[in-house]
Amino acid sequence: MRVIAFNGSPRNNGNTAIMIEHVLAILSKYNIETEMIQVGGQVLRGCAACGWCGRNPVKQCVINDDPINEWIPKIDAADGIIIGSPTYFANMTAETKALIDRVGYLSRRNSNFLQRKIGATVVSFRRAGAINVFNSINDFFLINQMILPGSNYWTLGMGREPGDVASDTEGLKTLETLAENMAWLLRLIVGANNDPLN
Numbered sequence: 113m114r115v116i117a118f119n120g121s122p123r124n125n126g127n128t129a130i131m132i133e134h135v136l137a138i139l140s141k142y143n144i145e146t147e148m149i150q151v152g153g154q155v156l157r158g159c160a161a162c163g164w165c166g167r168n169p170v171k172q173c174v175i176n177d178d179p180i181n182e183w184i185p186k187i188d189a190a191d192g193i194i195i196g197s198p199t200y201f202a203n204m205t206a207e208t209k210a211l212i213d214r215v216g217y218l219s220r221r222n223s224n225f226l227q228r229k230i231g232a233t234v235v236s237f238r239r240a241g242a243i244n245v246f247n248s249i250n251d252f253f254l255i256n257q258m259i260l261p262g263s264n265y266w267t268l269g270m271g272r273e274p275g276d277v278a279s280d281t282e283g284l285k286t287l288e289t290l291a292e293n294m295a296w297l298l299r300l301i302v303g304a305n306n307d308p309l310n
């Protein structure tokens with residue numbers, strides 16, 4: 113079982129990274145392999161809307177001068193995907209949006225490779241607007257036929273400066289519940305897929 117996480121913050125070790133690592137640490141306890149990829153701060157182009165991906169069944173984007181094509185095989189091989197973003201003017205970061213648009217369009221036009229993977233969203237924020245980011249990323253997962261575990265509250269972490277989120281005890285607890293539910297679902301679904309009776 114494998115989970116790949118994307119940190120949409122340009123801060124490599126900021127609040128979003130802390131939140132993602134908090135979830136990944138719990139997944140690791142269940143022997144789930146994890147990897148975090150730094151998305152924020154990369155120079156990423158948005159979708160060109162050229163339709164090349166629909167005409168060429170190679171699970172690659174025509175834009176080849178940024179790292180998104182390197183990440184696609186990792187996404188394809190993963191059972192679960194976590195996307196984390198800070199809240200920027202009540203929205204996700206530009207890099208997170210580029211990732212979503214490029215990978216989502218490719219999956220839909222190509223072989224629906226996101227279908228039935230497990231998705232989870234984590235969002236950092238200072239004061240307001242985070243629920244919009246949370247809903248937007250979850251909308252991306254859902255329209256690509258992914259399966260989403262919940263938590264006991266929305267998985268948002270409050271903080272401004274890097275590290276502040278470590279003081280948001282309730283936010284961290286919400287992430288722990290998400291991680292437990294994600295691990296439970298992964299073991300159920302991946303285990304069932306590997307069951308020869310199925």
Ligand SMILES: Cc1cc2nc3c(=O)[nH]c(=O)nc-3n(C[C@H](O)[C@H](O)[C@H](O)COP(=O)(O)O)c2cc1C
Pocket residue numbers: 121122123125126127128129198199200201202203236237238239240241242270271272273274275
């Ligand atoms: C350009 C920019 C816009 C921001 N907009 C918002 C916002 O709309 N709402 C909010 O609560 N925080 C906003 N913030 C604060 C960040 O969401 C917050 O500091 C977050 O913890 C950063 O996470 P990071 O350390 O992972 O980068 C903004 C920060 C920046 C740099």
